Amino acid sequence: MKIAMRSLLALLASAMVSPAFAAPASPAGPGGVELIMLVVMMVxxxxxxxxxxxxxxxxxxxxxxxxxxxDEVVTSGGILGKIAKVTDDFVVVEISNNxxxxxxxxxxxxxxPKGTIKSI
Incomplete structure (x- = not known):
């Protein structure tokens, strides 16, 4: 059991310390192009x-x-009617007689336009 644990720890240590074989990063070009594209997308x-x-x-x-x-109006729910009373935040809409x-x-x-409800 101890041997298996040691070999597992050695394997983990070698995986963490192993050198990266990635290609070196190329030098970055001027950063103005990315900034211009970002500004264009925002506009x-x-x-x-x-x-x-x-x-x-x-x-x-x-x-x-x-x-x-x-005024003859259409509500966001599609109801047609004529405004009977207007207050600050509310309107009373007559949608039929009484x-x-x-x-x-x-x-x-x-x-x-005036007369639209009668023509329907």
């Missing part, structure tokens, strides 16, 4: 993902701020 990311999202958020905020009584629901302003997805 592309900004213009294709971040900026369009900011634009949509700004348009939606403008839509929500300009809601008024009588049927009103109270929604958060943020759930309004779009406004419709």
């Amino acid at each position: 592309v990311f900004y213009f294709f993902l971040i900026r369009p999202q900011q634009k949509r958020a700004k348009e939606h905020k403008s839509l929500v701020e300009n809601l008024g009584k009588g 049927l009103e629901i109270k929604l958060q302003k943020q759930s309004i997805q779009a406004t419709l």
Whole structure:
């Protein structure tokens, strides 16, 4: 048992101390290329993902701020209705005769041209 343990320890020690036979590293070129590629990727990311999202958020905020009584709207759930009352954070939407629901302003997805609901 002791001999097996010694040979195992000797094998582990030789594995840890064995020289690496890897090829020597080539000298690194100028680091500017990697930096330029990183900056280009960040610019592309900004213009294709971040900026369009900011634009949509700004348009939606403008839509929500300009809601008024009588506007015909579509909710994010697809419900069509006419705004009956507007408060700071909520709107009351009439979706049928004498049927009103109270929604958060943020759930309004779009406004419709006047008369759209009657034509459907």
